[in-house]
Amino acid sequence: xxxxxxxxxxxxxxxxxxxxxxxxxxxxxxxxxxxxxxxxxxxxxxxxxxxxxxxxxxxxxxxxxxxxxxxxxxxxxxxxxxxxxxxxxxxxxxxxxxxxxxxxxxxxxxxxxxxxxxxxxxxxxxxxxxxxxxxxxxxxxxxxxxxxxxxxxxxxxxxxxxxxxxxxxxxxxxxxxxxxxxxxxxxxxxxxxxxxxxxxxxxxxxxxxxxxxxxxxxxxxxxxxxxxxxxxxxxxxxxxxxxxxxxxxxxxxxxxxxxxxxxxxxxxxxxxxxxxxxxxxxxxxxxxx
Amino acid sequence: xxxxxxxxxxxxxxxxxxxxxxxxxxxxxxxxxxxxxxxxxxxxxxxxxxxxxxxxxxxxxxxxxxxxxxxxxxxxxxxxxxxxxxxxxxxxxxxxxxxxxxxxxxxxxxxxxxxxxxxxxxxxxxxxxxxxxxxxxxxxxxxxxxxxxxxxxxxxxxxxxxxxxxxxxxxxxxxxxxxxxxxxxxxxxxxxxxxxxxxxxxxxxxxxxxxxxxxxxxxxxxxxxxxxxxxxxxxxxxxxxxxxxxxxxxxxxxxxxxxxxxxxxxxxxxxxxxxxxxxxxxxxxxxxxxxxxxxxxxxxxxxxxxxx
Numbered sequence: 001x002x003x004x005x006x007x008x009x010x011x012x013x014x015x016x017x018x019x020x021x022x023x024x025x026x027x028x029x030x031x032x033x034x035x036x037x038x039x040x041x042x043x044x045x046x047x048x049x050x051x052x053x054x055x056x057x058x059x060x061x062x063x064x065x066x067x068x069x070x071x072x073x074x075x076x077x078x079x080x081x082x083x084x085x086x087x088x089x090x091x092x093x094x095x096x097x098x099x100x101x102x103x104x105x106x107x108x109x110x111x112x113x114x115x116x117x118x119x120x121x122x123x124x125x126x127x128x129x130x131x132x133x134x135x136x137x138x139x140x141x142x143x144x145x146x147x148x149x150x151x152x153x154x155x156x157x158x159x160x161x162x163x164x165x166x167x168x169x170x171x172x173x174x175x176x177x178x179x180x181x182x183x184x185x186x187x188x189x190x191x192x193x194x195x196x197x198x199x200x201x202x203x204x205x206x207x208x209x210x211x212x213x214x215x216x217x218x219x220x221x222x223x224x225x226x227x228x229x230x231x232x233x234x235x236x237x238x239x240x241x242x243x244x245x246x247x248x249x250x251x252x253x254x255x256x257x258x259x260x261x262x263x264x265x266x267x268x269x270x271x272x273x274x275x276x277x278x279x280x281x282x283x284x285x286x287x288x289x
Numbered sequence: 290x291x292x293x294x295x296x297x298x299x300x301x302x303x304x305x306x307x308x309x310x311x312x313x314x315x316x317x318x319x320x321x322x323x324x325x326x327x328x329x330x331x332x333x334x335x336x337x338x339x340x341x342x343x344x345x346x347x348x349x350x351x352x353x354x355x356x357x358x359x360x361x362x363x364x365x366x367x368x369x370x371x372x373x374x375x376x377x378x379x380x381x382x383x384x385x386x387x388x389x390x391x392x393x394x395x396x397x398x399x400x401x402x403x404x405x406x407x408x409x410x411x412x413x414x415x416x417x418x419x420x421x422x423x424x425x426x427x428x429x430x431x432x433x434x435x436x437x438x439x440x441x442x443x444x445x446x447x448x449x450x451x452x453x454x455x456x457x458x459x460x461x462x463x464x465x466x467x468x469x470x471x472x473x474x475x476x477x478x479x480x481x482x483x484x485x486x487x488x489x490x491x492x493x494x495x496x497x498x499x500x501x502x503x504x505x506x507x508x509x510x511x512x513x514x515x516x517x518x519x520x521x522x523x524x525x526x527x528x529x530x531x532x533x534x535x536x537x538x539x540x541x542x543x544x545x546x547x548x549x550x551x552x553x554x555x556x557x558x559x560x561x562x563x564x565x566x567x568x569x570x571x572x573x574x575x576x577x578x579x580x581x582x583x584x585x586x587x588x589x590x591x592x593x594x595x596x597x
Contacts, residue, residue, distance in 0.1 A: 079361070083557045106557050164445045169530065169551050170361040188359055191371070191532040194447055194541045197525055197551055201430075208435040209445055 040068035041262035047074075047081020047094030048173050049199055050122060050217040051251055054282045055094055058270055061278055069262055075198075078173025085254055086112055091263050093254040096122065096173030096217070114254045119270050121285035123218045124178060124247040125235035127203075127225040131210040134158040136229035139182060139246060145213065146183045148190025153211065166202045166214035169195040177249055178215050215247075219283035240285045251284070336571045343367070343564035352568055358532050358543065360552065360562050367565045369572060371534045375449060375542030376518055376573075379528060382453025382538050383460055383517040388510050390457075391464035395506075398465070399472035400494050411466075418462035426526035429455045434527065441539065447529030449538040455527060456517045464513035471505020471591065472498055504591040511584035515577045521546035545573045 045055055052075040059071035074081075081093035086107045099107075099114055107114050126142065128134060134157055137145070144150040145163055154160045167189055168175040175195075183189055196202050202214040207224040214225075218235060221227055227234050231246050239245035259267050269275050276286040343352065347367060355368020398410050433454065434446035441450075475498050483493040499506070529541025530551065549566050556563040 079556075087558050103557070106560070162444050171552060176361070186363060188362060189532075191357075192541070194445065194529040194531045195543075195551075196447075196530065201526075204430065205434070205445070205447065209438060211444055 038068050039066045039262050039265055042070040042072070043092065043263055043266055044090040045071065045073045045081075045092045045094060045253075046076060046084045046090045047092075048078045048096040048251070049075040049168070050096040050172075050174055050219070051094040051120075053219060054120065054251075054279065054284055057278050057282050058275060061274070062266060062269055066265075069266070071266070077169070077171030078176070079171040082114075082254065085114065085256060086110055088112065088256070091255060091259075092267075095252045095254060096249065097177045098250075098252065099254060112256045114256065115258055117253050117255070117259075117267055117271070118250045118287065119253050119267075120251040120276070120279040120287060121240060122249055122251050123235040123240035123245050123285065124174060124215050124249070125218060125221055125227045126213065126215050126230055126247075127206050127221070127227055128213050129206055129208075129210040130224070130226045132158060132226065134228060135226075136232065138231055142182050142230065143184060143187075146178070146189055146193065147187055148192060151190075151192075161211050164205075164209055164212040165190060165193040166205055166212050167193045167195050168199065168202065168215075169197055174199070174215065174217065178247075181247060218285065221283070237280075237283075237285055241288075248285070333574070336567055336574060339567035340564060340571045343561060343568045346561060347565070349568065352565065353572060356534060358548070360565070365562070367562075369545070369569055371532050372543045372545045372548050372569065373572075374534050375528065376524075376544040376546070378449040378535055378538040378542055379453045379456055379524055379544055380514055380518045382450055383457035384510065384514050386454060386457035387461045387464055387513055387517075391461050391509070391513065392468055392506060394461075394465045395468035395472060395509075396494055396499075399469045400490070400498060411469075414462045414465050417458075420459075422459060422520060422522040423526075425455050425459060426523045429523065429527045443539055445529065445541060447527060447541050449528055449535060449540065449542040452524045452528040452542075452544075453538060455523045456520045459520060459523065460513035460516045463516050464509045467509035467512055468502075468506045471502040471509065471588075474505065474591075475501045502591070504587045504594075508584040508588040508591070511580055511587070515580040515584065518580070519546055519573065519577050521550045525550055545569055549573070 045059075052073065055073045059073055063069055063071055078093075078095040078097055081090065082095055082099060082103055084090045085093035086103065088110070093114075098116065104114060126137065132153070134153065137156060141150065141156050145156070146165060146167070148165075150156060151163055152160060153163055167178070170176075179185070179187075179189065194205075196205065199216050199220050202216055203220055203222060203225060206212045206214045207222075216225075218237070218240065221235075227236075233239045233245045235245055235247065240248040253267065253270075255263060255267070258264075271287070279286045352367055352369050353373070354370060355366060356370045357366040357368045358371055359366050394410075394414075398407055402410060429451060433451050436446070437443065437448070437451050438446035479497050479501060480493055483497040484490070488496060524544040525547040528544055528547060530543045530547060531541035532543055533540065535542045549570055552562070553566055556566065
């Protein structure tokens with residue numbers, strides 16, 4: 001019995017020591033060190049899946065230049081990030097759409113003042129399997145396809161086969177953007193549309209399925225899928241830059257109030273030529289001037 | 290008497306200490322037992338409280354019988370029916386697959402396998418239960434989804450059928466071990482009696498062992514079903530999440546766990562959509578609870594029968 005008690009005491013002691021150690025560590029690294037000019041601190045970012053790879057690339061470069069900064073990044077969708085910002089669990093919400101008025105109201109109700117910063121631009125490419133002979137669609141045709149009014153490829157110049165509709169799920173900013181621009185603001189996606197949990201899942205299914213159609217961010221285009229022309233222009237860096245491609249949009253980062261301290265340093269760097277260079281490397285469209 | 294005294298004292302001391310220790314341990318175990326009930330009750334209360342705004346605003350029956358799921362639209366509609374029917378199809382496929390396979394495996398392990406094979410098989414099955422569901426989901430995406438589309442000549446491989454196969458594989462370990470236990474519990478007197486009457490081993494199995502263990506096997510199937518209906522990651526990755534009310538398993542379906550997992554992160558805490566997801570969780574919890582309860586009652590009946 002004595003042995004057990006001793007053991008239990010030892011365990012409690014060990015846990016206590018580890019706990020104290022942890023506290024001390026965070027005390028020395030987390031607090032501002034007046035002597036060093038080096039940036040320190042933690043930045044939590046969550047949101048748009050479209051922006052996950054971009055955000056990761058930003059974080060990697062920024063953390064290499066500023067070893068004292070810890071950036072944690074999570075995807076999940078623009079809605080997820082905005083909800084996290086409203087719930088007060090992150091510093092920045094990545095969003096591939098603008099915040100809705102009701103989200104802003106909700107945020108203000110919880111004492112959060114969302115501040116929008118446009119950090120890059122993106123174009124939504126409409127993709128099909130390379131085996132699909134269809135090369136161009138109009139916004140009108142796309143709308144009919146995604147509302148379920150056109151269900152066979154033969155109606156848009158393809159083979160006599162059912163169209164397999166791929167979409168992101170409702171937590172995605174791309175889903176909302178595409179709904180607004182293509183499906184129609186007060187219309188609904190066809191119930192047959194498969195709401196996939198990530199953009200990569202859309203790429204994978206389009207690659208494997210000759211009847212599939214999907215929409216993805218510019219950064220996700222691979223040679224395994226075929227980008228089709230929308231209203232006469234295919235999605236590309238050039239067509240998005242000169243504004244001739246219809247389905248292009250801004251990418252945003254939202255913060256609670258004006259960013260300050262390490263957060264401000266991060267967002268300023270993102271908007272700087274160095275940060276915008278990463279945007280281009282990741283296949284997105286950098287901001288003009 | 291004098292020489293006895295220290296002896297007596299020692300005797301009295303030890304049991305007193307033991308009694309005290311036993312009392313403490315008994316109480317600790319008792320608390321652990323009650324804790325399980327308290328946790329379950331707390332979960333239920335938590336679900337109900339969070340689901341209450343949705344139930345008040347929309348109505349529980351309106352949600353359960355609603356046919357449209359457009360949670361983020363201007364005129365949002367929250368109908369669970371597509372997800373309920375989708376979950377049902379996935380579960381049906383899973384049970385249809387794992388019931389014959391699982392019961393056959395249990396018969397082999399319990400009645401035919403020699404000791405070494407039996408040990409090996411049981412260990413392997415336990416390992417099967419340890420494979421994380423996301424790993425099985427990935428395998429499904431890479432191997433099943435493209436092939437099922439070609440083999441069955443479907444529009445897409447992301448179907449209830451595909452998800453059902455993987456969920457069925459996941460439910461196998463539960464089914465096999467409980468069914469095997471049930472057959473193991475059949476008194477060997479019945480077996481030897483049957484063999485003595487001239488039945489072969491196989492005849493003994495289907496005439497004597499299977500009927501005797503039938504309620505235990507039924508419970509095993511029910512528990513596997515409970516496991517299947519709550520499975521989340523696999524259905525999120527493989528079922529396709531379309532909003533139609535499916536009339537067969539070869540189309541993309543939305544499931545209750547998949548919907549909750551896919552949308553919970555996006556919603557604003559305290560909003561209507563948030564509350565609706567809790568209402569859906571409550572419905573799902575009710576279904577799995579009912580299935581597990583039924584399985585437990587059947588198992589208990591069999592236990593009582595053998596005690597007689």
